Amino acid sequence: MIKFLRVLALLAALGVVSAWYLLGADRGWSKTAIPVKKTDPVTEIEYVEYDRRFVPGVDFLATGLLGSAALFALTLLLSKLQTKHTS
Amino acid sequence: MKLTHLLAITAASLTAVQAAPLTFDFKDPKGVNNVVFKLDAPLESINGTANGVSGTVTVDPENPGAATGKIVVTTASLTVPNPLMQEHLLGENWLNAKTNPEITFEIKKISDVEKDGTKGEADVTGIFTLNGVSKEITVDAKVTYLPGKLADRTGGKMEGDLLVIRSEFDINRSDYNIQPGQNTDKVAEEIEISLSIAGAAPKK
Numbered sequence: 001m002i003k004f005l006r007v008l009a010l011l012a013a014l015g016v017v018s019a020w021y022l023l024g025a026d027r028g029w030s031k032t033a034i035p036v037k038k039t040d041p042v043t044e045i046e047y048v049e050y051d052r053r054f055v056p057g058v059d060f061l062a063t064g065l066l067g068s069a070a071l072f073a074l075t076l077l078l079s080k081l082q083t084k085h086t087s
Numbered sequence: 088m089k090l091t092h093l094l095a096i097t098a099a100s101l102t103a104v105q106a107a108p109l110t111f112d113f114k115d116p117k118g119v120n121n122v123v124f125k126l127d128a129p130l131e132s133i134n135g136t137a138n139g140v141s142g143t144v145t146v147d148p149e150n151p152g153a154a155t156g157k158i159v160v161t162t163a164s165l166t167v168p169n170p171l172m173q174e175h176l177l178g179e180n181w182l183n184a185k186t187n188p189e190i191t192f193e194i195k196k197i198s199d200v201e202k203d204g205t206k207g208e209a210d211v212t213g214i215f216t217l218n219g220v221s222k223e224i225t226v227d228a229k230v231t232y233l234p235g236k237l238a239d240r241t242g243g244k245m246e247g248d249l250l251v252i253r254s255e256f257d258i259n260r261s262d263y264n265i266q267p268g269q270n271t272d273k274v275a276e277e278i279e280i281s282l283s284i285a286g287a288a289p290k291k
Contacts, residue, residue, distance in 0.1 A: 028131035031168035035136070040119045042240045043233070043251045043285040047121045048136045050166065057169075058130065 002075045002082070009071035016064025020056045030057040108147040111250045111286030113140055113158060117240070120284040122160055126260075127275035133172060137190075139164025140284055144194070144250070152197050158284065160190040181265055187219045195223065205232045211254075217263040226256040237287050247289035254282045 020026075033050035040047065113120060120140035126133045139161030146154045162184040167173050177184040196212040212225040230252050237247035258278050261267035266274075 029169045029172070032170050033166070033168045035134070035168060040117070040285075042236055043119065043231075043249060045119050045121070045251065045253075045283045045285055047119045047138070047283070048123070050168070 002078050005071060005075045005078070009068045009075065012071065013065055013068035016061060016068065020061045020064075024055045026055050026057045028057050030060045031055045108145050109248065109288040110143050110145045111156075111248075111288045113142045113144070113284050113286040115140060115285065115287075121282075123281040123283075124165070125279040125281075126277070128273060133167060133274065135165055135167035135176070137161070137165045142191075144252075144286060146250075152200070154197055155194055157191055157193040158282075162188050162190055182218055187217075189216075191216045205234070206230065207232075215258070217258070218265050220263040222262060224256070224258070226254050228252055228254045237289060240285075240287070245287070245289045247287055250286045250288070252282065252284050252286070256280055 032054055033052055034055060035048040036051050038047055038049055039045070118138050120138060122137045122140065124135050124137070137160050140158065141161075142156065142158040144154060144156030144158070162182055163177060165176060165182070165184075167176060175181055192213050192215050194211060194213045198210045198212070200209040201207060207230045209228055209230070210225050211228045212223060214221050215224045216222075230250065233249040233251065235246070236249045237245050240249065258280065259276050260274075260278055261276060
């Protein structure tokens with residue numbers, strides 16, 4: 001059980017880092033709309049249209065890694081309790 | 088903000104063509120008219136846009152300094168890429184979009200008009216209303232008059248002229264009762280605003 005949870009914590013951490021990296025490695029906040037700059041050909045006004053997609057930011061990375069760390073900490077606690085129980 | 092200036096330029100450009108005042112409508116079905124705003128913040132600056140622009144500006148070519156008009160931006164059209172920030176921005180503690188549905192600028196005076204062909208620049212003084220607070224401000228506006236270009240924008244469906252106004256200016260959020268003196272470590276006091284809008288004056 002403890003081993004399984006540790007592997008799960010590791011996989012979750014790797015998954016979070018991979019998702020953050022593969023989806024743009026954005027060092028800002030997570031976004032659900034990405035601005036795309038366009039120019040009107042007649043007036044030459046530059047304007048923005050939003051591309052609706054999710055780009056994870058450092059908040060996503062931090063939350064995911066904290067969750068993984070919490071899971072790992074839980075395994076340490078369980079391990080301690082198990083040792084106490086057997087002794 | 089630079090409507091006054093645009094008006095002055097347009098008016099000057101039009102003098103030879105027609106003497107009657109022209110009314111430019113800034114409601115843009117294409118959604119190109121926009122306001123960009125930026126606030127510095129520790130992790131990354133908060134950049135957003137608003138495209139709910141409307142309003143009119145009327146310019147008498149023979150007396151551009153007497154131009155009148157009002158530009159309106161729908162508060163709910165303000166958009167930032169982060170959904171939580173968006174919620175906060177339009178919420179009670181920031182812009183309170185429900186109570187203050189519009190951000191407006193009403194032209195009061197145009198001065199220091201400089202004209203170069205169909206382009207021009209001027210200082211536009213007007214009443215800027217944000218978050219329910221109105222203050223008189225003066226902004227620099229660049230104006231481009233595009234005679235006969237409305238047809239190009241409408242695929243030939245409408246004949247008329249276009250007036251493009253661009254302006255960049257800064258305001259302090261405290262002046263408009265937006266979290267005055269609060270969260271200055273998280274969001275800058277200064278808001279950088281950039282306006283790019285085009286108005287149409289169809290020929291009747």
